[in-house]
Amino acid sequence: MEVWKESEDYYPLNAKKVVNLREMNNERGHECGPIGVFDSGYGGLTILKEIRRLLPDYDYIYLGDNARAPYGPRSFDVVYRFTLEAVRYLFSRGCRLVILACNTASAKALRSIQQNDLPEIDPTRRVLGVIRPTVERLGELSANGNIGVLGTRGTVRSQSYDMEIAKLYPDFTTTSQACPMWVPLVENHEANDGGADYFVEKYLSELFAKKQDIDTVLLACTHFPILYPKIRERVREDVRVVCQGEIVAESLADYLRRHPEMESRCTRGGRCTYLTTENPEAFSSLARIFLDEPVEVGHIDL
Numbered sequence: 001m002e003v004w005k006e007s008e009d010y011y012p013l014n015a016k017k018v019v020n021l022r023e024m025n026n027e028r029g030h031e032c033g034p035i036g037v038f039d040s041g042y043g044g045l046t047i048l049k050e051i052r053r054l055l056p057d058y059d060y061i062y063l064g065d066n067a068r069a070p071y072g073p074r075s076f077d078v079v080y081r082f083t084l085e086a087v088r089y090l091f092s093r094g095c096r097l098v099i100l101a102c103n104t105a106s107a108k109a110l111r112s113i114q115q116n117d118l119p120e121i122d123p124t125r126r127v128l129g130v131i132r133p134t135v136e137r138l139g140e141l142s143a144n145g146n147i148g149v150l151g152t153r154g155t156v157r158s159q160s161y162d163m164e165i166a167k168l169y170p171d172f173t174t175t176s177q178a179c180p181m182w183v184p185l186v187e188n189h190e191a192n193d194g195g196a197d198y199f200v201e202k203y204l205s206e207l208f209a210k211k212q213d214i215d216t217v218l219l220a221c222t223h224f225p226i227l228y229p230k231i232r233e234r235v236r237e238d239v240r241v242v243c244q245g246e247i248v249a250e251s252l253a254d255y256l257r258r259h260p261e262m263e264s265r266c267t268r269g270g271r272c273t274y275l276t277t278e279n280p281e282a283f284s285s286l287a288r289i290f291l292d293e294p295v296e297v298g299h300i301d302l
């Protein structure tokens, strides 16, 4: 049984149980590997869950940079540097395709990685984010074009959603609200308790105080679907509350259909490796909330 070289000193027992996915060659002799899914922490699991539901045959490596989460309050440079390290790591594990299942990383790092780093690292590999595919779907979701975006401070300050929405739907208006307490509530198992109510109420009232006739509220942070029941019960019934998981999964399926050269480089075995830069036991325990099933987790350092 193989063990994680990186984790031997820290979590040898746990690490041994983790499936060790790595680069292989396909029947045409091309290098191929699992699909990488990255988030600052647990949030990307809401995306991975939907991706695996729709595309169960592929192999995946999920990497949560929990040791350095949250990314929301961090500067552009730091989020870019951390995200690039994660992407390089996933490439080193054989991933040809990496999904940044994190809005903050997609907002602050994706463009630079795609434009500046990929051509140098390996132009045949791809890194995709969650913002563009989400925005593409807004046209069919909103009737009046008034979109509310709830995200981390980093995502909201980057104005990535405002810009993407303006590009694709020039007639739409975007009203954004940063919800800096929501990620810590989720990460600390407090999402379903009474204490969370105050902050859910607070940010929703602040959003709707800015614009009343929003008809579509986008949960533009991959942690936020865990707060969905509390959010849903506090917004008017005629307002749509949109989670990104299914949207991103459908967009990935479409991407793989349109890019057979990439699809053939994604290994199929239906396996998933979970990795964290923090404590694997802690990750495994909180991951249950996101995935409804226990997972074995390995530790790595970035």
Ligand code: DGL
Residues within 6 Å of the ligand: 039, 040, 041, 043, 044, 069, 070, 071, 072, 073, 101, 102, 103, 104, 105, 152, 155, 183, 220, 221, 222, 223
């Ligand atoms: N889940 C990440 C996102 O979608 C944010 C969490 C964080 O602040 O690290 O933006």
